[in-house]
Amino acid sequence: MIILVVKGFLNSFRYALAGIVCVFRTQRNMKVHCVAATLAVTVGLFLRLSSSEWVDIVLSIFFVLAAEAINTAVEAAVNLCTTEKHPWAKVAKDCAAGAVLLAAVNSVIVAVLVFGKRVLS
Numbered sequence: 001m002i003i004l005v006v007k008g009f010l011n012s013f014r015y016a017l018a019g020i021v022c023v024f025r026t027q028r029n030m031k032v033h034c035v036a037a038t039l040a041v042t043v044g045l046f047l048r049l050s051s052s053e054w055v056d057i058v059l060s061i062f063f064v065l066a067a068e069a070i071n072t073a074v075e076a077a078v079n080l081c082t083t084e085k086h087p088w089a090k091v092a093k094d095c096a097a098g099a100v101l102l103a104a105v106n107s108v109i110v111a112v113l114v115f116g117k118r119v120l121s
């Protein structure tokens with residue numbers, strides 16, 4: 001019984017990892033997010049951020065990455081449903097893209113607040 005539960009858990013983990021790899025491989029924006037995240041972590045290490053500042057930065061980074069993964073899932077589901085132009089397909093894709101934009105704007109605000117405070121002090 002426990003072995004079956006562990007096996008199911010490991011399978012779910014494997015599928016989730018495959019999804020993350022797929023987003024990295026297929027989405028140009030994911031590469032842009034990763035470059036921005038690497039830059040933020042490098043600056044954070046250089047400025048010796050406090051643990052609470054790291055929490056803000058790490059949350060922002062993963063929020064953007066998760067939003068991009070969800071956006072990719074919505075795009076794939078819409079493409080599976082229809083290859084034709086449809087107003088609801090447009091709503092679904094535009095809203096999913098909007099979610100990524102909101103997450104990215106959040107990360108810029110957090111970066112300005114955290115790094116700006118450090119640079120000014």
Ligand SMILES: Nc1ncnc2c1ncn2[C@@H]1O[C@H](COP(=O)(O)OP(=O)(O)OP(=O)(O)O)[C@@H](O)[C@H]1O
Nearest residue numbers: 027071075082083084085086087089090093094097
């Ligand atoms: N089936 C459709 N019906 C109506 N509009 C669509 C449809 N597919 C795409 N669009 C419109 O074209 C836009 C771009 O869609 P597309 O599938 O090319 O995403 P994308 O450019 O690959 O997005 P990303 O850069 O995030 O990967 C959508 O946001 C939407 O406005």
